[in-house]
Amino acid sequence: xxxxxxxxxxxxGSGMGAASARAAAADGWTVVVSGRRPxxxxxxxxAIRADGGSARALPLDVSDDDAVRAARDAVLAEHxxxxxxxxxxxxxxxxxxxxxQSVPDFRAIVDTNLTAVVSVVxxxxxxxxxxxxxxxxxxxxxxxxxxxxxxxxxxxxxxALGSVVRTLNQQEAPHxxxxxxxxPGDVATDFLxxxxxxxxxxxxxxxxxxxxIARTVxxxxxxxxxxxxxxxxxxxxxxx
Ligand SMILES: NC(=O)c1ccc[n+]([C@@H]2O[C@H](COP(=O)([O-])OP(=O)(O)OC[C@H]3O[C@@H](n4cnc5c(N)ncnc54)[C@H](OP(=O)(O)O)[C@@H]3O)[C@@H](O)[C@H]2O)c1
Numbered sequence: 001x002x003x004x005x006x007x008x009x010x011x012x013g014s015g016m017g018a019a020s021a022r023a024a025a026a027d028g029w030t031v032v033v034s035g036r037r038p039x040x041x042x043x044x045x046x047a048i049r050a051d052g053g054s055a056r057a058l059p060l061d062v063s064d065d066d067a068v069r070a071a072r073d074a075v076l077a078e079h080x081x082x083x084x085x086x087x088x089x090x091x092x093x094x095x096x097x098x099x100x101q102s103v104p105d106f107r108a109i110v111d112t113n114l115t116a117v118v119s120v121v122x123x124x125x126x127x128x129x130x131x132x133x134x135x136x137x138x139x140x141x142x143x144x145x146x147x148x149x150x151x152x153x154x155x156x157x158x159x160a161l162g163s164v165v166r167t168l169n170q171q172e173a174p175h176x177x178x179x180x181x182x183x184p185g186d187v188a189t190d191f192l193x194x195x196x197x198x199x200x201x202x203x204x205x206x207x208x209x210x211x212x213i214a215r216t217v218x219x220x221x222x223x224x225x226x227x228x229x230x231x232x233x234x235x236x237x238x239x240x
Contacts, residue, residue, distance in 0.1 A: 013040030050213030096151025132176030185235025
């Protein structure tokens with residue numbers, strides 16, 4: 001068992017989750033990264049270890065509740081504690097408007113972006129109560145204000161995360177649990193490949209980079225235990 005604080009990151013194999021994992025490991029956290037692609041997770045773990053940090057890969061489909069609970073058990077069996085969550089797993093699809101969406105896609109997006117956040121927090125809550133843990137929910141600009149291009153399912157799922165965070169904070173404060181609704185604007189990641197009109201390199205160059213969000217996540221994770229950061233909106237100056 002280790003005395004190092006343990007952070008579990010979903011969507012940790014790429015984009016903001018991976019950048020947050022590297023930053024948190026540099027800050028001294030032991031990091032567990034989850035996602036469906038083991039090879040992506042292994043790359044993140046290798047990079048963290050090469051920098052002298054502590055990390056392990058825990059492949060997981062967050063939309064599988066049983067697998068989420070088994071992953072929670074694996075984290076606790078190996079590390080004996082859980083001090084933080086960064087919930088960055090997310091999904092969108094190109095066909096996202098009322099005139100072209102499908103109900104199975106809608107369900108998959110809500111499962112990943114909303115229900116899986118609740119599932120992971122629910123599984124982790126007893127351990128977070130013990131540690132007075134911190135939860136960073138990577139929502140979206142579209143979860144903060146209406147964004148016409150974000151899509152029916154994505155907008156619905158991300159805007160509901162604000163309520164998830166508020167109920168968590170209201171009800172779990174007596175246990176020292178704190179959560180942040182983090183709402184990034186455009187970030188240059190692979191996620192943008194799902195847009196109906198995929199941004200080119202010039203457009204991506206003026207967006208936020210994953211490391212910008214990692215800095216923000218580090219700030220939240222490093223805040224003293226009596227400080228709760230309820231909501232943060234971070235956007236590139238270029239965003240309209
Ligand atoms: N990029 C933006 O402009 C932007 C802006 C605001 C908010 N966001 C949000 O930021 C979060 C991170 O996205 P990103 O931009 O960093 O893009 P990304 O690199 O595509 O990250 C999304 C991550 O989610 C994981 N994931 C998807 N479905 C999963 C599932 N069922 N189980 C486990 N993991 C799953 C993916 O890994 P696997 O495929 O290996 O499972 C991937 O690592 C998402 O929640 C997204 O909605 C993005």
